[in-house]
Amino acid sequence: MSAIEHIPEFGSRVDNGLLRFLTCGSVDDGKSTLIGRLLYDTKAILADTLHAIEKTSARRGMEAVDLSLLTDGLQAEREQGITIDVAYRYFSTGRRKYIIADAPGHEQYTRNMVTAASTANLAIILIDARKGVLTQTRRHSYLAHLVGIPHLLVAVNKMDLVGYDRTVFERIRLEYLAFARQLGIKDVRFIPLSALNGDMLVDRGENLGWYKGPTLIDILESAPAAHSESDERFRFPVQYVCRPQKADDPLLHDYRGFMGRVESGEIAVGDEIVVLPSERRSRIKDIQIGGRTLPRAVAEQSVTLLLEDEIDISRGDMIVRANDKKLCPGAPASGTVSTRTALATRRIDAMLCWLGESPLDARRKYLIRQTTRDARALLDGISYRLDINSLQQVAAEGIGMNDIARVAFKLAQPLVVDRYVENRATGAFIVIDESTNNTVGAGMIL
Amino acid sequence: MNAPVLEPALRHTTLDHLDWLESEAIYILREVAGQCSNPALLFSGGKDSIVLLRLAEKAFRPGRFPFPLLHIDTGHNYSEVIDFRDARACELNERLIVRSVESSMARGTVRLKSADESRNKHQSVTLLEAIEEFGFDACIGGARRDEEKARAKERIFSFRDEFGGWDPKNQRPELWNLFNARVHKGENIRAFPISNWTELDVWQYIAREGLALPSIYFAHVRPVIRKGGLLQPVTELTPARDGDVVEQLRVRFRTVGDITCTAPVESDADTVHKIIAETATSTITERGATRLDDHASEAAMEQRKKEGYF
Known part of the structure; x- marks a missing residue:
């Protein structure tokens, strides 16, 4: 056929x-x-x-x-x-x-x-x-x-x-x-x-x-579509906060819409949520898009979430479901941490692919962007470089363009992360060189 | 390991393709709003930018758009399109800024080689002047990757240097949904929320959303001249010359740009659904059928983009 x-x-x-x-x-x-x-x-x-x-x-x-x-x-x-x-x-x-x-x-x-x-x-x-x-x-x-x-x-x-x-x-x-x-x-x-x-x-x-x-x-x-094969946890990085504050419209006076895309999982009106990294809790009051109200939102859908309580949320915060996560603030993002845990961390271990023409400079601070959040980052060690032809791990002093290496970064601000193998959206990051604003690295959190 | 029968592993939660494209575009628009301090949305009254406006409504209502609308007017547009542009901006209650190539000509920053030279490529100058005047750090446009070869590798967030130039060798890698709109003063980003849409997707979306369009998108009778396999409309700007055979044909426009370089196609499609049926079976690409300026050379678009064209 x-x-x-x-x-x-x-x-x-x-x-x-x-x-x-x-x-x-x-x-x-x-x-x-x-x-x-x-x-x-x-x-x-x-x-x-x-x-x-x-x-x-x-x-x-x-x-x-x-x-x-x-x-x-x-x-x-x-x-x-x-x-x-x-x-x-x-x-x-x-x-x-x-x-x-x-x-x-x-x-x-x-x-x-x-x-x-x-x-x-x-x-x-x-x-x-x-x-x-x-x-x-x-x-x-x-x-x-x-x-x-x-x-x-x-x-x-x-x-x-x-x-x-x-x-x-x-x-x-x-x-x-x-x-x-x-x-x-x-x-x-x-x-x-x-x-x-x-x-x-x-x-x-x-x-x-x-x-x-x-x-x-x-x-x-x-072929299976993305997000169709497993029960994923709800992850909603906030992109933009809508506060129309129209004095003449009482309905909009207190309107606070948290705009973003469901990166994984799904959410329904009435669900209890937690905002990370603040850990404030509330419930979903409404889910809207283009003037319509939806009973629920699924992965890859861009929506606006309204909450029951007035809590302070801004771009870069992540909304997750209350019963989905076991919060372990400050815990390392690898090793013994149980799976399916979004956590706020100041240190990440990752596989890093270097994209920039200048090699990674261990003395410099870079900007890491993950979901809608940025954090300043400093290299905290290279475990090994991967020889992409032999697939052998080799010792490495530095990392240049097209290199793939296992590295660690220290972060000045916490990021809310999942392991990349569990969530490609919340486990991925890019590295930005602030002097040129170029995207110089791509990382996958371990 | 090759199973003879395949079970489609599709869950009910999978978005259909228009929902997916819409959602991606909304995400991109919100990233522009979240990352850029002074963006603008380019709105010409053409179908792609009409789609952008609907997407912006979905992205930001009940709030106002976090950017003004900007039109770079060559002064050679069909009045139906300009009227539509103004009416739509008014209906949305959003700010519309118009800057014209004619003003740039008056200032002397645009000099035509001859009076009848197409002003299309000179839009770049006026656009860059508007960017400087208002200090825009990002411009949102309705370009699509399927339009033309040089666009297939275009980023969704495309970096332009201080001269508005696009250097194909100096574009930022774009991974996952992590868009990088950071710029230094004077540089800017062109953001293309419908990069991944095809002409057919645009028409299907117009139908689904019931979007109004300028009348010249639909079949109408118009005097035209056949030239080099294309139809050239006979207008005050493009009058018939001696020896031209003027025909009254039923045509529609697939793109509406500058009068001097946009050709209509023969068509009886007078509704969106008929246009979709025609588009689905069309044998000529949108630009091939309608853009008199891209025919000049295979690298024409790439060259214009390097000079700051959208």
Whole structure:
């Protein structure tokens, strides 16, 4: 069955929401061709775009239209002939909308891969059937796993160049599985493909009859959405406080709306809540959005919360459910702390990916932004650096661009955190260099 | 490990795609309000900025918007759009600031090469002047990543230097939902809440929310000339020249920008639902069909953005 038998139409009852996924691999693996083919086969490519790449293909002396040109972005990259930044692509099957984060595969661009992975719920890891599992494959898989992408899909591409040989696919599958087990990767699927010919992407094609599993698009259509798979704890970082204070409107005179997005879990009117880090308690009086009142709010919904009691809350505070958390103020964020505990802490242990061109300077204070809260931070030690090719821990004095290391930070102000493995929204942070205001690091709390 | 049958593991709590996009946009708008001290929202009366206004209502009501609306007027806009712009701002009871390219021309900061040169690219100058005049540290715009190649890598919070320039090699990495809007004095952020929307998403949202639009978005009869595969409207600014064949065609605009560089498409779609049906089966991208200025070169948009264009 083709996934695109429904064209997107208004009023269609079938809407499985949105899936964000990541594609990793290099140009040589046929990644651009795979994306181009997905866009083409789901009819996301329109005539004028196609015409433009036909012209370019011809100008470059190619016989067939090069679908990889669809993802060919900026002038600077065209000059260098490589992809140097994360690009976002969109397509829809009418049942689901997709956002592809297209990350370049070159060794020096770990930071791009981490960036692209941070919002993805599924990663497609491309392997060239002729080459099998490479160092690059391990690196991509490790990074996808580190950044907490719950579902991996290993696409063994270029099956046309190995005669669609099942044994090649099986050999790669077994080799990958052995490696995935070492890393602790749980959900991984495998699919043989020819992106060039379109086999097993949207259509099954004629050449891979021995493969009985779902096509690539079928896997994407049924992949679990973010926040759909476990009971998560309610986390609501306050973004903005609405106080209209209209003297002439008694209803609005005392209005205090706490605006934000439910980062995880859900909340209902009447639920008891705790504000962190102040630990003040109240109950949800109302949940509003756009003039409507809602009985409850779920993960990824932006709403305005009104509380029963007048308590002081500002941007950066976090509202959680009273019965969800065991508060351990000041306790370390790792080690013996029980799971599912949001806690206010002045020290964090984290895996840090350094994004800045200048190395991390241990003498300087940086700004850490986590949810809607900022704290000044000072490096409090590097446990090790991870060699991203061998996946070995190595001793490190400093951390430079594209390095991944286990570090600790001391914080001048408390942050309310979860462990990243339990909550990608409240366990993540970025490091900002205040002299340039650049984002120079990305961290995942352990 | 390849299961032949897949169970969709979707819970009832999953938002549908428009709800998700709306929620993300509200989140982005609130981040701008929370992080920036003096933002503005660019409102032209076009459909994308009309969507932005509805999102701002959802984000901030019952409060006032924490930013004024700003329009950079080339002076070459369809009157239907300008009337709509003013009526909508008035209806929302929000402050609208208009700065015009013609004022920049009078000051001498914009110099056209010829009287009939498109003023579209000169909007950048007027925008930067307005940013300086009011000290805006962020401008919220309705650009989308699906519009054009150079935008596919655009950040949601896009950093512009003191000259308003966009350096594709010097953009801040954007991870999770952690947006970094910090700037030094003189620099600013362009924030794009509907980055992740496609043209179809915009139309579906307009239908769902029942948003009013300027009439020229819907099919109407208009005199046009066929030029290079595009339809050029015949107006006072763009009159027919000798040898031009003027046709009365039923058309609609997919984007409404400067009259001199925005082309309508042939269409019978006179309702939002008919436009959605057409958009879903359209074979030409929005910009390809309608923007006379992007045709100049593949790198046209990238070049204009580097110069401070939105």
